[in-house]
Amino acid sequence: xxxxxxxxxxxxxxxxxxxxxxxxxxxxxxxxxxxxxxxxxxxxxxxxxxxxxxxxxxxxxxxxxxxxxxxxxxxxxxxxxxxxxxxxxxxxxxxxxxxxxxxxxxxxxxxxxxxxxxxxxxxxxxxxxxxxxxxxxxxxxxxxxxxxxxxxxxxxxxxxxxxxxxxxxxxxxxxxxxxxxxxxxxxxxxxxxxxxxxxxxxxxxxxxxxxxxxxxxxxxxxxxxxxxxxxxxxxxxxxxxxxxxxxxxxxxxxxxxxxxxxxxxxxxxxx
DNA sequence: CGAATCTCCTGGAGGC
DNA sequence: TGCCTCCAGGAGATTC
Numbered sequence: 001x002x003x004x005x006x007x008x009x010x011x012x013x014x015x016x017x018x019x020x021x022x023x024x025x026x027x028x029x030x031x032x033x034x035x036x037x038x039x040x041x042x043x044x045x046x047x048x049x050x051x052x053x054x055x056x057x058x059x060x061x062x063x064x065x066x067x068x069x070x071x072x073x074x075x076x077x078x079x080x081x082x083x084x085x086x087x088x089x090x091x092x093x094x095x096x097x098x099x100x101x102x103x104x105x106x107x108x109x110x111x112x113x114x115x116x117x118x119x120x121x122x123x124x125x126x127x128x129x130x131x132x133x134x135x136x137x138x139x140x141x142x143x144x145x146x147x148x149x150x151x152x153x154x155x156x157x158x159x160x161x162x163x164x165x166x167x168x169x170x171x172x173x174x175x176x177x178x179x180x181x182x183x184x185x186x187x188x189x190x191x192x193x194x195x196x197x198x199x200x201x202x203x204x205x206x207x208x209x210x211x212x213x214x215x216x217x218x219x220x221x222x223x224x225x226x227x228x229x230x231x232x233x234x235x236x237x238x239x240x241x242x243x244x245x246x247x248x249x250x251x252x253x254x255x256x257x258x259x260x261x262x263x264x265x266x267x268x269x270x271x
Numbered sequence: 272c273g274a275a276t277c278t279c280c281t282g283g284a285g286g287c
Numbered sequence: 288t289g290c291c292t293c294c295a296g297g298a299g300a301t302t303c
Contacts, residue, residue, distance in 0.1 A: 002297095033279070033299085057297075074296045075281075090281085109280045111297060126299085153274060162298070170296065259276075260296075 002072040004134070004167030005210035007057045010078050014052055014059070017080070020097040021048045022063070029092040032107065033073060036093060036114040044068075044095065056130050056166035066118045069126070073111025079104050131165045134203050139165055141197035148188040148196070155191060156184035157258040159203065168203060171238045172210070174263045176203040178237045183269040184262050185255075190271075237263035 051062035
């Protein structure tokens with residue numbers, strides 16, 4: 001389940017492709033979250049990859065005439081392989097480069113996306129209304145407190161809303177709230193500036209830690225051995241229902257919040 | 272407008 | 288061993 005650190009790790013793994021020209025594009029299964037544009041196999045060959053950036057969980061591949069947007073959904077994964085490496089069942093999309101390396105997208109559940117933004121458009125509706133990046137300075141206590149001031153929903157749902165802040169998925173939402181000692185059902189508007197400060201800090205450090213762990217598993221992530229190489233981060237609460245809290249040893253609780261499993265410690269986290 | 276719910280999809284786990 | 292049911296989850300679309 002790629003969250004922001006996995007997406008950023010994926011982006012970094014693609015950097016060796018910078019400056020290379022596309023030889024061919026193969027679409028095997030076009031129906032992801034949205035259809036993969038049919039014209040890509042026509043228009044992308046001979047274009048050079050000029051830039052690789054990230055916004056939220058989108059990877060932006062800048063080519064000569066536009067930008068390819070990649071999203072991994074929840075089961076998506078990108079590998080760099082030799083073009084002779086045979087595609088498997090859920091390998092839906094390939095970009096083969098002039099040096100015979102292929103960027104291959106695998107996505108069993110097909111929640112991911114491959115989209116195209118023409119140079120003539122200077123934005124994309126998907127990117128227009130996104131909140132600040134969690135690791136950048138724009139995401140701070142003052143911003144968060146103001147953004148939450150009129151929200152009655154649970155804080156956990158609030159921080160998972162990409163309009164408020166991007167890149168905080170279900171795992172890191174529970175983890176960050178535990179680290180900040182905030183009960184996930186706390187009404188968003190009730191958080192004091194002080195608690196917003198703590199939450200911002202813990203969201204940043206949780207993501208930062210995961211990113212640091214991701215750097216070391218880069219080779220696995222892009223390996224050809226089928227090992228997804230996701231982080232083997234030790235979680236405080238995520239997936240630890242009934243197991244002892246690592247701080248107070250009382251059992252971790254699991255509830256449904258916004259249709260999502262939510263893990264927390266009743267004793268350590270207060271409303 | 273905010274908030275809650277629905278939806279896409281497949282693999283894996285658990286029950287019988 | 289096989290079939291059924293349930294669950295996981297990002298985030299836009301839909302409904303209230």
